[in-house]
Amino acid sequence: MYVIKPFDPWRSKLCTCPPKYSFNPYTGCQHNCLYCYSTYIPNFRNLRLKKDLFRKIVRDLEKLPKYALISMSNSSDPYPIVEKKYRITRKCLEIFKEYDIRLLIVTKGDTVVRDVDLMSEMNSAVSITITCDDKTAKILESNAPTTEKRIDVIKVIKDAGIPTVLRLDPIMPFINEDALWLIEKCEPDHVVSSTLKLRWDSFKRMVSAFPHLKTKYEELYLEGEKVQNYFYLPKDYRIRLLSKVKEKCEELGISYAFCRENIEFKAKSCDGSHLIC
Numbered sequence: 407m408y409v410i411k412p413f414d415p416w417r418s419k420l421c422t423c424p425p426k427y428s429f430n431p432y433t434g435c436q437h438n439c440l441y442c443y444s445t446y447i448p449n450f451r452n453l454r455l456k457k458d459l460f461r462k463i464v465r466d467l468e469k470l471p472k473y474a475l476i477s478m479s480n481s482s483d484p485y486p487i488v489e490k491k492y493r494i495t496r497k498c499l500e501i502f503k504e505y506d507i508r509l510l511i512v513t514k515g516d517t518v519v520r521d522v523d524l525m526s527e528m529n530s531a532v533s534i535t536i537t538c539d540d541k542t543a544k545i546l547e548s549n550a551p552t553t554e555k556r557i558d559v560i561k562v563i564k565d566a567g568i569p570t571v572l573r574l575d576p577i578m579p580f581i582n583e584d585a586l587w588l589i590e591k592c593e594p595d596h597v598v599s600s601t602l603k604l605r606w607d608s609f610k611r612m613v614s615a616f617p618h619l620k621t622k623y624e625e626l627y628l629e630g631e632k633v634q635n636y637f638y639l640p641k642d643y644r645i646r647l648l649s650k651v652k653e654k655c656e657e658l659g660i661s662y663a664f665c666r667e668n669i670e671f672k673a674k675s676c677d678g679s680h681l682i683c
């Protein structure tokens with residue numbers, strides 16, 4: 407396989423995702439999220455185009471089983487700022503449409519609404535990541551569309567009859583613990599949430615942007631659990647944060663799941679892929 411690969415999140419023992427494939431139309435990402443889990447990829451902030459991409463996709467698709475699930479994207483964003491100009495993701499969708507794949511789009515990019523025409527003709531669902539209010543997002547996700555724009559994206563996609571997932575992820579201690587209002591505002595079909603996990607590079611970025619949290623983050627993360635290369639919050643802290651998501655979703659009758667937390671949830675899938683026909 408050239409560009410569509412079996413999804414394997416660092417062989418995490420805590421991953422509950424169904425079998426699926428992972429595809430990133432771009433290498434790197436422009437959204438500049440401080441907490442990004444993909445910055446282990448060299449030169450990640452410098453977005454690159456993939457050579458001979460469309461021919462490689464077709465060759466990979468020929469090898470996939472019928473109705474394979476593809477998640478786009480897990481380690482970049484399929485709708486970076488340049489997508490408006492390059493239309494690479496759109497061209498990928500046009501190719502996917504020719505095959506009987508099931509597509510889960512995961513993005514923060516508002517250009518996704520441009521492609522609703524294609525998605526509505528496919529077996530697809532769209533997962534939009536929103537984490538906080540606009541003011542905080544300017545610090546945390548400085549190049550991503552505003553919170554308001556992303557909320558509007560969910561509305562447009564819902565109106566087109568395409569299933570929606572709100573990715574309320576990550577929840578960061580003392581920063582966006584109160585972001586539950588987003589669930590009520592977006593009313594998605596499903597919510598995926600998880601608490602912030604840190605590596606040394608993201609730890610440094612976070613405490614540099616929020617210096618008043620440095621001591622608290624040192625105490626919470628360095629004394630928490632370590633899973634592979636990630637610092638986790640202590641489990642009781644994670645349960646407390648995610649219980650609030652659970653309660654809000656139960657109150658609104660929305661299914662919910664947690665990502666790589668080892669905390670129980672009842673939804674048919676964690677990533678929302680159960681919403682795709």
Ligand code: SF4
Nearest residue numbers: 435437438439442482
């Ligand atoms: S949108 Fe995703 S991949 Fe891009 S910088 Fe933010 S967290 Fe990283």
